Amino acid sequence: xxxxxxxxxxxxxxxxxxxxxxxxxxxxxxxxxxxxxxxxxxxxxxxxxxxxxxxxxxxxxxxxxxxxxxxxxxxxxxxxxxxxxxxxxxxxxxxxxxxxxxxxxxxxxxxxxxxxxxxxxxxxxxxxxxxxxxxxxxxxxxxxxxxxxxxxxxxxxxxxxxxxxxxxxxxxxxxxxxxxxxxxxxxxxxxxxxxxxxxxxxxxxxxxxxxxxxxxxxxxxxxxxxxxxxxxxxxxxxxxxxxxxxxxxxxxxxxxxxxxxxxxxxxxxxxxxxxxxxxxxxxxx
Ligand SMILES: [Cu+2]
Numbered sequence: 647x648x649x650x651x652x653x654x655x656x657x658x659x660x661x662x663x664x665x666x667x668x669x670x671x672x673x674x675x676x677x678x679x680x681x682x683x684x685x686x687x688x689x690x691x692x693x694x695x696x697x698x699x700x701x702x703x704x705x706x707x708x709x710x711x712x713x714x715x716x717x718x719x720x721x722x723x724x725x726x727x728x729x730x731x732x733x734x735x736x737x738x739x740x741x742x743x744x745x746x747x748x749x750x751x752x753x754x755x756x757x758x759x760x761x762x763x764x765x766x767x768x769x770x771x772x773x774x775x776x777x778x779x780x781x782x783x784x785x786x787x788x789x790x791x792x793x794x795x796x797x798x799x800x801x802x803x804x805x806x807x808x809x810x811x812x813x814x815x816x817x818x819x820x821x822x823x824x825x826x827x828x829x830x831x832x833x834x835x836x837x838x839x840x841x842x843x844x845x846x847x848x849x850x851x852x853x854x855x856x857x858x859x860x861x862x863x864x865x866x867x868x869x870x871x872x873x874x875x876x877x878x879x880x881x882x883x884x885x886x887x888x889x890x891x892x893x894x895x896x897x898x899x900x901x902x903x904x905x906x907x908x909x910x911x912x913x914x915x916x917x918x919x920x921x922x923x924x925x926x927x928x929x930x931x
Contacts (some may be wrong), residue, residue: 659839755806788863
């Protein structure tokens with residue numbers, strides 16, 4: 647599906663993003679087909695009915711061709727109906743929520759950081775496993791590849807917005823209780839297709855340090871993710887308390903995927919320009 651040309655659409659790293667890309671590409675192709683037809687008819691008319699020597703001063707005046715008018719009312723209606731159908735089915739796919747997601751994370755936004763808690767987990771202290779950012783540390787939201795992940799969004803103060811550019815998805819995070827919780831607007835799901843680091847950002851101007859409100863999604867293959875969750879629920883002999891995100895990743899020692907600190911502050915490569923070294927140079931903080 648996703649093998650259609652992208653026509654400028656950025657490369658997403660979720661199943662949902664691939665579906666949106668397919669919709670964009672198919673729409674683009676349909677628009678091109680219509681465009682070529684219209685341009686063709688225009689240039690054909692220019693050529694065939696151009697003014698010639700001896701042409702009358704004014705063209706022959708005609709009006710009210712009922713069959714023709716019916717045709718050019720019906721065709722656009724059909725086109726709009728087709729676009730509408732695929733818009734709705736794509737949206738439904740992107741917003742669909744399975745009954746039993748594999749992982750559920752509670753995302754709490756606050757001025758000016760993020761807290762990610764894994765529902766149903768329990769660390770050595772009997773608390774839910776969670777990762778919170780600090781003034782000098784970007785929080786890592788570690789997630790598995792190829793699993794259904796559900797996100798529960800909630801803010802402690804003002805309106806924020808949970809945005810991972812590589813997900814091609816963004817949703818406002820409201821203080822509870824608020825309109826966003828109506829109709830489960832605080833929840834969405836996706837499935838990540840590619841391991842790696844993805845930058846996450848707050849996309850709703852929320853005050854003085856809004857621009858610092860970043861996080862990183864670290865997508866790990868399912869077995870590494872299981873190992874990560876195990877460690878987060880185990881006492882770290884070095885500190886006597888459960889492994890932190892950084893300590894667990896260090897312990898796993900799986901190379902770049904297990905870097906204990908955020909490794910990217912740059913969103914997906916749209917390939918609109920050539921790849922640059924600068925993209926990855928941002929470093930940890
Ligand atoms: Cu914010």
